[in-house]
Amino acid sequence: MDAYQSVGIRRRLRRFFRRDGRALIFAMDHGFEHGPTDFEEHWEHVNPRIILRKVVRAGIDGVMMLPGIARIAGDEVKPNVGLMIKLTSKTNLRPKDEQLLQSQLGFVEDAVKLGADAIAATVYWGSPQEDVMMRQFAEIASYAHDLGFPVVQFAYPRGPYINEKYGRKEDYRVVMYGARAAAESGADMIKTYWTGSKETFAKVVDAAAGVPVLLSGGAKTENPVDFLKLVWDVIEAGGSGAVVGRNIFQRENPEPFIKALLRVIHRNEDPEEAAKAEGLL
Numbered sequence: 001m002d003a004y005q006s007v008g009i010r011r012r013l014r015r016f017f018r019r020d021g022r023a024l025i026f027a028m029d030h031g032f033e034h035g036p037t038d039f040e041e042h043w044e045h046v047n048p049r050i051i052l053r054k055v056v057r058a059g060i061d062g063v064m065m066l067p068g069i070a071r072i073a074g075d076e077v078k079p080n081v082g083l084m085i086k087l088t089s090k091t092n093l094r095p096k097d098e099q100l101l102q103s104q105l106g107f108v109e110d111a112v113k114l115g116a117d118a119i120a121a122t123v124y125w126g127s128p129q130e131d132v133m134m135r136q137f138a139e140i141a142s143y144a145h146d147l148g149f150p151v152v153q154f155a156y157p158r159g160p161y162i163n164e165k166y167g168r169k170e171d172y173r174v175v176m177y178g179a180r181a182a183a184e185s186g187a188d189m190i191k192t193y194w195t196g197s198k199e200t201f202a203k204v205v206d207a208a209a210g211v212p213v214l215l216s217g218g219a220k221t222e223n224p225v226d227f228l229k230l231v232w233d234v235i236e237a238g239g240s241g242a243v244v245g246r247n248i249f250q251r252e253n254p255e256p257f258i259k260a261l262l263r264v265i266h267r268n269e270d271p272e273e274a275a276k277a278e279g280l281l
């Protein structure tokens, strides 16, 4: 028989992943991590209730946020949508050198009280502060797993040695290293960078050894089809979906865009066809 916790972890993961094992998750930690200027393109979306209402109505599978936003607007997240609470962050106001650390701003108990289905934390693999984030992750994961909660790692290679040796943090060799480190440190879901091609992203998926790997969205593409094509490539590479922020809330009308993304992720629809079906072309 399974331990109670294993049952809880599996059950909660199903709040994000459909039967196809894929998910589209809305990311909304930008007000803290990038600053409210991220919302200036469509300022009404700075109001978490307004944007959450839209993404939930469009059929999103899950949402990710910091504890305070869950407190302010978590009731917009209907019971059929997975709620992921992230317990680490940093502001962009810190001195540059100290931006290679994510600090803990909440505890597993807070996420549980807020009704989370999964708990997330970032590790900047390769940072001079990697040790601090590894410990943070280990403590969060150990406690969350004990209580039957899945743990998501934002596995982001980042640091001076990476730049020196590989030139860019999106080099597939470091992204797959981060994904592997996330899997080996006990993550149940991994969010990471796009490596630039299907072939290299497939290696990241392989390196994660069965732990689902989701794309971390990135900056908004002017042409929505370009982002749909990127997500198509992630799925073709064996990725399990995407965690998307700016490409959703920086669009004037996020709902048809989310619906098109869902078509690509869950119905394997060609990106242009999906865009046409939702009136984006």
Ligand SMILES: O=C(COP(=O)(O)O)[C@@H](O)[C@H](O)[C@H](O)COP(=O)(O)O
Binding pocket: 027, 028, 029, 030, 033, 034, 154, 216, 217, 218, 219, 243, 244, 245, 246, 247
């Ligand atoms: O991980 C984050 C920040 O990463 P960053 O330091 O900007 O590379 C989050 O703020 C977002 O959740 C993540 O970037 C996903 O949102 P988008 O990139 O799709 O906006």
